[in-house]
Amino acid sequence: MSVSPVRTALLGYGSASQVFHVPLLRALPEVQLVAVASRNPGAAAALPEAQIFNTSEDLLAESDAELVVVATPNRTHVDLARAALEAGRHVLVEKPFTLTVAEAQALVTLAQERGLVLSVFHNRRWDGDFLTLRQVLESGELGRVTALHSHFDRFRPEVRDRWRESAEPGAGIWYDLGPHLIDQALTLFGLPQRVRADLARVRPGAQSDDRAEVTLDYSDATGERRVTLHASMLTAWTAPRFAVHGTAGSFVIEGLDPQEEALKAGETPGAPGWGHSAGRTSAAAGRLITAQGEREIPRLPGDYPALYRALAASIREGSPPPVTVQQALDTVRVLAAAQRSQTLGSGWVSLDALA
Template identity: 40%
Template sequence: MQNIKVGLIGYGMGGRVFHAPLIDHVTGLELVSIRETREENIKIAKSRYPQAEIVSDASLIINAPEIDLVVLAVPNSAHYSLAHAALSADKHVVVEKPFTVTSAEADELIKLANESQKVLSVYQNRRWDSDFLTVKKVLDSGKLGRLVEFESHFDRFRNFIKPGTWKEEGSLGTGLLYDLGSHLIDQAQVLFGLPEAVTCFMNVQRDNSHIIDNFELILHYSGIKVTIKSGMLVKEPLPKYILLGTQGSFVKYGLDVQEATLNEAEKSLEDQDWGQEPESQWGTINYQDEQGDHRETAESVNGNYPAYYENIFEAITGRSELQVTPQQGRNTIRIIELAMKSHEEQRTITYQA
């Protein structure tokens, strides 16, 4: 079978770190074209992917007859228009998270993908973070009993306004809720499905900031309280995950190592220890059973970002079901919309599709 030929639109940090290396690594995918205009990025792309043509216009990828899959690593505001153009050109499409700026835009793209019978997916790589895979393993173990509270954080410390980036502009689709929040909402959706209601508190904490740079989002489920938090002024690391159950608790610190490893580009995705966290980041399970109290270190599952693009290949070739569906991406955007409404109206909002 011939390779699926891929065109990557955008070779900034997202394209360089999260997409191009994984596409190049996965058997069956072939990176043949990259759209980029910044000279420093073009130089890196040419050195790493000499087989790929570098173009300056996205339409040269979208309308190229040889390209099967278009990957969008562009500002959020351009996701809808470029995805619409690519689907209309009979391409499969991967969109960087968040899927779109509004759920209405997401609905239109889903309709178009269904009509054209093309694979459409949102890049939710954090499903394959080491810590999230470990959380799933802990829950499956049953050691915590019935889960009653789940809290996840994605924090940073940046007490200044980063210059020259669209992410600091403050337009619709920017801010932590759309950025890091979309990852955490997606993970909650994987674990618990859609919430019954949402309550959200948002803040602008940094001096001269134009974006929401702190939020706390509570997702209401029957019997489980799910809290998602993110902030830009968190100097001392807080737990990444806190799980409370009727028989015990699980707490874990530290960020998945894959992003930093890909950014440094000094380690091969072929290595056996890819995605392996240092033991210092392993979480702690404290639980009780018939034999008494137990406090254990939970060895982290290796992270596996390549699994996302392996599934994209398998979905396009009809070998397996798509794991990150556009409907799930749309649901995440809808939760974000309801979260903003909750903050504006200072009340809990019942989930409405």
């Protein structure tokens, strides 16, 4: 029996929608773009398949969309997600989910009370480099992991006039790239015991943090383990995307996943060869180094379409969403713990304090 696609609406038609959501919604039979709320003058011509609304209020009142994707500036996420849930729609929120733990918990409670699916667009779980790292860790070849270094660095020395680099709430690199790095760490190891942050403005004229180095402490009775998350807008030479060390060896993989580049180039998500790095960026196979020597670990293909497929299955079949509300809430707890650590002067902050 065929299943009808999930009728989907977008709130916002900025870079996140244009690069990620629209191509994915168009490519997958499980979802169908039917409405967009945006004052972007180019939206109507670019999206002939969708009904265009000037406001989110009009869209929620008049559209028949079942799923609403919140792809607007970070400070607006909570109000728009709440309105969509109150209108009886399932909701997918761009990262970061919310700016505070209290806001996240309120949305989780509302979704549960209404029996609606609520999830977050943590698409970097389906990066090829991360999938390869996860495969290596699950193999056990590294022994007990003692350290993981996760880098998401860029070289953009000029501050641009855009909300992500402004002084408004939710701006800055920590709220932009931090959610990706946190979600990946939590997917591998769960919640840390404590968090320590060093957030800085390193470019002339920066209005919000453009460098972040945050350490997650996973030490327990088996020994110490630290995960270091690093993001920067002023790094011309980039460190390996992941470097992980254990009692039996190390694993290193370089280069960013090629899917974002492919989406910007207009390639079709899920087409043959999708997610492979051939001919794109510096993405390469990983290297596993142990006492037995060094060998290449083939890089797995990335798969952003998997997130929307799983979300559609959750709505249609009741299966777990690709990012659960608890996982979304936990990521916000770590975001907030890092902010508190920065306020306190880069000291350790226990996650228990943010329960």
